[in-house]
Amino acid sequence: xxxxxxxxxxxxxxxxxxxxxxxxxxxxxxxxxxxxxxxxxxxxxxxxxxxxxxxxxxxxxxxxxxxxxxxxxxxxxxxxxxxxxxxxxxxxxxxxxxxxxxxxxxxxxxxxxxxxxxxxxxxxxxxxxxxxxxxxxxxxxxxxxxxxxxxxxxxxxxxxxxxxxxxxxxxxxxxxxxxxxxxxxxxxxxxxxxxxxxxxxxxxxxxxxxxxxxxxxxxxxxxxxxxxxxxxxxxxxxxxxxxxxxxxxxxxxxxxxxxxxxxxxxxxxxxxxxxxxxxxxxxxxxxxxxxxxxxxxxxxxxxxxxxxxxxxxxxxxxxxxxxxxxxxxxxxxxxxxxxxxxxxxx
Amino acid sequence: xxxxxxxxxxxxxxxxxxxxxxxxxxxxxxxxxxxxxxxxxxxxxxxxxxxxxxxxxxxxxxxxxxxxxxxxxxxxxxxxxxxxxxxxxxxxxxxxxxxxxxxxxxxxxxxxxxxxxxxxxxxxxxxxxxxxxxxxxxxxxxxxxxxxxxxxxxxxxxxxxxxxxxxxxxxxxxxxxxxxxxxxxxxxxxxxxxxxxxxxxxxxxxxxxxxxxxxxxxxxxxxxxxxxxxxxxxxxxxxxxxxxxxxxxxxxxxxxxxxxxxxxxxxxxxxxxxxxxxxxxxxxxxxxxxxxxxxxxxxxxxxxxxxxxxxxxxxxxxxxxxxxxxxxxxxxxxxxxxxxxxxxxx
DNA sequence: CTGAAAGCGCTTACAG
DNA sequence: CTGAAAGCGCTTACAG
Numbered sequence: 001x002x003x004x005x006x007x008x009x010x011x012x013x014x015x016x017x018x019x020x021x022x023x024x025x026x027x028x029x030x031x032x033x034x035x036x037x038x039x040x041x042x043x044x045x046x047x048x049x050x051x052x053x054x055x056x057x058x059x060x061x062x063x064x065x066x067x068x069x070x071x072x073x074x075x076x077x078x079x080x081x082x083x084x085x086x087x088x089x090x091x092x093x094x095x096x097x098x099x100x101x102x103x104x105x106x107x108x109x110x111x112x113x114x115x116x117x118x119x120x121x122x123x124x125x126x127x128x129x130x131x132x133x134x135x136x137x138x139x140x141x142x143x144x145x146x147x148x149x150x151x152x153x154x155x156x157x158x159x160x161x162x163x164x165x166x167x168x169x170x171x172x173x174x175x176x177x178x179x180x181x182x183x184x185x186x187x188x189x190x191x192x193x194x195x196x197x198x199x200x201x202x203x204x205x206x207x208x209x210x211x212x213x214x215x216x217x218x219x220x221x222x223x224x225x226x227x228x229x230x231x232x233x234x235x236x237x238x239x240x241x242x243x244x245x246x247x248x249x250x251x252x253x254x255x256x257x258x259x260x261x262x263x264x265x266x267x268x269x270x271x272x273x274x275x276x277x278x279x280x281x282x283x284x285x286x287x288x289x290x291x292x293x294x295x296x297x298x299x300x301x302x303x304x305x306x307x308x309x310x311x312x313x314x315x316x317x318x319x320x321x322x323x324x325x326x327x328x329x330x331x332x333x334x335x336x337x338x339x340x341x342x343x344x345x346x
Numbered sequence: 347x348x349x350x351x352x353x354x355x356x357x358x359x360x361x362x363x364x365x366x367x368x369x370x371x372x373x374x375x376x377x378x379x380x381x382x383x384x385x386x387x388x389x390x391x392x393x394x395x396x397x398x399x400x401x402x403x404x405x406x407x408x409x410x411x412x413x414x415x416x417x418x419x420x421x422x423x424x425x426x427x428x429x430x431x432x433x434x435x436x437x438x439x440x441x442x443x444x445x446x447x448x449x450x451x452x453x454x455x456x457x458x459x460x461x462x463x464x465x466x467x468x469x470x471x472x473x474x475x476x477x478x479x480x481x482x483x484x485x486x487x488x489x490x491x492x493x494x495x496x497x498x499x500x501x502x503x504x505x506x507x508x509x510x511x512x513x514x515x516x517x518x519x520x521x522x523x524x525x526x527x528x529x530x531x532x533x534x535x536x537x538x539x540x541x542x543x544x545x546x547x548x549x550x551x552x553x554x555x556x557x558x559x560x561x562x563x564x565x566x567x568x569x570x571x572x573x574x575x576x577x578x579x580x581x582x583x584x585x586x587x588x589x590x591x592x593x594x595x596x597x598x599x600x601x602x603x604x605x606x607x608x609x610x611x612x613x614x615x616x617x618x619x620x621x622x623x624x625x626x627x628x629x630x631x632x633x634x635x636x637x638x639x640x641x642x643x644x645x646x647x648x649x650x651x652x653x654x655x656x657x658x659x660x661x662x663x664x665x666x667x668x669x670x671x672x673x674x675x676x677x678x679x680x681x682x683x684x685x686x687x688x689x690x691x692x
Numbered sequence: 693c694t695g696a697a698a699g700c701g702c703t704t705a706c707a708g
Numbered sequence: 709c710t711g712a713a714a715g716c717g718c719t720t721a722c723a724g
Contacts, residue, residue: 010467010491012701023711028703035704036709058469059408060701063716068405070448078434088424091451100464102416102446105437118446121356123404145356260636290606292638358717369695374719381720382693406717409700693724700719708710 011052020048031056058100070100071313072124076133078105081256081285082302086152089306090128097314099125106133121147126313128152132197148316150309154199163322165309169200169282172298172330173207176280177252181215184338186250186278188220190241192227192234192258201229201254204282208252223248227258234261242269249277250338256281256288259295259337274339284333294335301328357398366394377402404446416446417659418470422479424451427602427631428648432498435652436474443660445471452479467493472659474498478543494662496655500545509668511655515546515628518644518676519553522626523598527561530684532596532624534566536587538573538580538604547575547600550628554598569594573604580607588615595623596684602627602634605641605683620685630679639682647674 013031017024022041029035030045037045048054062068071094075083087103094101104119119127126148129139136157142149143160156162180186191208194201205224212219223246227234234253238261241248253259259281266273273279273293281288284299305328312322359377363370368387375381376391383391394400408414417440421429433449440447450465465473472494475485482503488495489506502508526532537554540547551570558565569592573580580599584607587594599605605627612619619625619639627634630645651674658668 014701024702025704025711025713026709029710032703038709041709055466055468057409057701059405059414060716061703062405063403063409063718064701064703066703066716078437079430084425084430091424091449095451095464100448100450100469102448103437104446105441118441120401122401123446287633287636290633290636360717370718371695371697371720372693375694378719384693387693403717406700407719409702410717410719412700412719695724696722698719698721701716703716704714706714707712 011054015052016048016054019052020044068123068125070102070124072102072119072127074119074127074133075105075130081283085302086306089303090310093307093310121145126317128309128313148313150313152305152309161324163312163324165305165326167300167328168330169203170207173204174211175332176298177208177211179332180250180278180338184278187217188248189250189252190223190225190248192225192237192253194229194254198229204254227254229255229257231257231261234258235265238262238265251277251279253279253281256283256285256295256297263291273337278338280338293337296335296338297333299331299333304328357400361398362394362400365398366390414469414471416448416470418448418465418473420465420473420479421451421476427629431648432652435649436656439653439656467491472663474655474659494659496659498651498655507670509658509670511651511672513646513674514676515549516553519550520557521678522644523554523557525678526596526624526684530624533563534594535596535598536569536571536594538571538583538599540575540600550600573600575601575603577603577607580604581611584608584611597623597625599625599627602629602631602641602643609637619683624684626684642681642684643679645677645679650674
C-alpha cells in the first residue's frame with residue numbers, strides 16, 4: 001500500500017488516484033471506460049477502488065458531465081390498475097440502462113408555476129409522462145427546453161413531435177364487440193365510456209361504433225353512458241338504464257372498473273350475468289378473473305408499455321430518433337360474463 | 347433591465363446575480379432563505395429569478411451542500427398487494443418534505459458487491475428498506491456508513507438500532523381467531539403460514555396460537571400448513587388436507603393471497619364457504635371484498651405505514667432520534683366468508 | 693446585510 | 709497512454 005489513507009468518510013476520486021499513483025483523469029477514464037488506459041494502470045486503479053471501497057458521487061458526476069443518469073416519471077397519482085404494472089416495466093427498463101428513476105405524482109391542483117416544478121432538465125435526462133398528469137402548457141414548456149420525453153397513453157399537444165406509447169384500443173374494442181355480435185348474437189349493446197379527455201376511451205368508443213356499423217346495427221345513443229371509468233358512477237348509470245326499462249342484451253364497459261359498477265347494478269336488480277345480460281370490460285385488471293362470473297375483457301400489455309417507453313426515451317437521449325407512435329397489441333380474453341361455457345378459475 | 351442576457355440555455359445563479367446586481371451568495375441566501383437579506387434586495391432577486399425563469403440545479407446544489415434532498419426506496423419487486431399503497435404513502439410523505447424519491451427494485455440475485463449498489467450515501471440522504479429486499483450483510487454495511495435508514499415490515503439485524511415500521515400482526519391475528527372461536531363457534535382452525543423468514547407470518551402465527559391457547563384449544567400441528575403466502579401453494583396444501591379427510595371447520599389463511607388458494611381448493615371439491623368451512627385471511631387486499639363470498643380478513647394500514655416511515659426517516663436525517671419500533675393498528679373486517687349474515691357488496 | 697473566494701467531486705478538452 | 713487544469717453550479721465560512 002503506497003499510503004495509509006484513513007479518511008473516516010467516503011473515498012473520493014482523489015483518494016483513489018493517490019492510492020493508485022495516477023491522476024484523477026486516469027481514474028475517471030477507468031471508471032467510465034472512456035479513453036485508452038494501459039492494462040497495468042487499469043489494474044492498479046481497480047485495486048485502489050476495491051481497497052478504498054470507492055463509489056463515484058452521483059451529484060458530482062452529474063454536475064461535471066451535465067447528465068443526471070436519471071429518468072423522471074410523472075404520474076397523476078400512485079394508484080389505479082395501470083400504475084403498478086407500468087412502473088414495473090419502467091423500472092426494469094431503466095435498470096437495464098443503468099439509470100435511476102425519479103417519480104413524481106402531480107397533485108390535482110398543480111398548474112404550472114414553472115420554476116417550482118420538481119422534475120425537469122436540472123435533475124433528469126428525460127421524462128416519461130403518464131396520460132394527463134401534465135397539462136399541454138406544461139408539456140409544451142418542457143418540450144421547448146429540449147428535454148427528451150415520451151408520453152404514455154396520450155397524444156402530444158398539436159405540433160409537438162413527442163413519441164407516444166399506447167395500445168391498440170380501437171382494434172381491441174372492435175374485436176370485442178365483433179365477438180359479442182358474431183359469436184353471442186348480441187345487438188343491443190350499451191357502452192359505458194370514460195372521461196371526456198381520456199384518449200383510451202375515445203378510441204374504444206370508435207372501435208365500438210365501427211363494429212356496430214360494420215354489422216349494420218344502428219347505435220342507439222341512449223345506450224351510451226358516461227361511466228367516467230368509475231365504478232360508482234357506472235353503477236348509477238346502469239341503474240338508471242334499468243329503471244328506464246331500456247332493452248339491452250349486453251354492456252360494454254369501457255374499462256374494467258366500470259364493469260365492476262355494472263356488475264353491482266345488475267346484481268342489485270336480480271338481473272343475471274350472463275343469462276340476462278352479458279357484460280364485458282377492457283384492461284383485464286387482476287380482479288377481472290375473480291369476479292363471478294369471471295369477466296370477459298381485453299387484455300392490455302401495460303408492463304410492456306413501460307419497457308417500450310424507456311427504450312424510446314433512451315433513443316432520444318442518445319441523440320437518435322424515436323418512433324412517434326407505438327401501438328402495442330391487445331388481446332381478447334373470453335370469460336364467462338358474456339355467456340360462454342368455459343369453467344371458472346377462481 | 348440592467349442587461350440583456352440571452353443565453354440560449356438555462357439560467358444559472360450567476361445570471362440571476364448579474365441581472366439583479368448582487369452576488370451569487372445573496373441569490374443563494376434568497377433562494378434558500380438562509381441568512382438575512384434586505385427586503386429591497388430580496389425583491390430584486392425575485393424579479394431576476396422570475397425574469398430569467400431560474401431553477402436551481404439539483405446536482406450542483408447536492409454537491410455543494412453535501413445533501414441530495416432525495417430519499418431512496420429499496421423494494422424486492424414492484425408488485426404484490428403491498429407495493430402500491432405503500433409507495434403512495436411514501437410519495438405523499440416525501441413530497442410533503444420537498445424531497446425526491448429514488449426507487450430501486452433489487453433483482454433476486456443481487457448479493458452485495460458493495461461498490462456497485464445503485465442506492466446509497468452518494469445519491470440519497472436516507473433509505474427506506476422494504477422487508478427482505480436487502481440481506482443483513484448489506485444492511486449492516488449501509489448502517490456503518492452512517493446513512494440514515496428505516497425498515498418496513500422487518501426487524502433490524504441484531505445489534506443495529508434501525509427504526510422499524512410494521513403493524514400489529516399478532517394482535518390482529520389474535521382478534522381474528524378470537525372472533526372465529528367466540529362468535530362463530532369454530533374449534534378446528536387450520537393455519538396457512540407464510541415463508542420461514544417472513545416476520546409478518548411469524549407474528550400472525552403467534553397471535554393464532556395465543557388465541558387457541560387462551561380458549562383451551564390444543565393446536566393440531568397437522569393443521570398448520572406452509573402456504574408460503576402463495577395462492578397456488580396454498581391451494582395445493584388445502585387440497586391435501588381435503589384428500590386426507592382432515593376435519594376442520596375454519597381455515598385461517600396467513601394472508602389474503604393464500605386465502606385465494608383456499609377458496610380455489612374448496613371450490614374444486616364442492617365444499618361450500620362458509621356453510622361447510624369458514625375461510626379468513628389477512629391484509630384486506632382489494633380483491634378481498636369482491637370474492638364470493640366476500641372474505642373476512644384483517645385490514646392493515648399499508649399506506650399509513652409509508653407515511654410514517656418517511657416521517658421517522660426525516661427525523662433521523664435532521665439529526666433527531668426516531669422511534670425504534672412503530673406498530674400501526676390493524677382492524678378486523680367481517681365479511682361473509684366466515685358465515686355472518688351481512689350482505690355482499692360486490 | 694453583503695461579497696469574494698474556496699471548495700464540493702467529478703469530466704473533459706488540451707497538450708504532451 | 710497520461711496528467712494538469714479549467715470548469716460544472718452551487719453553498720458556506722469568513723470578513724467586513
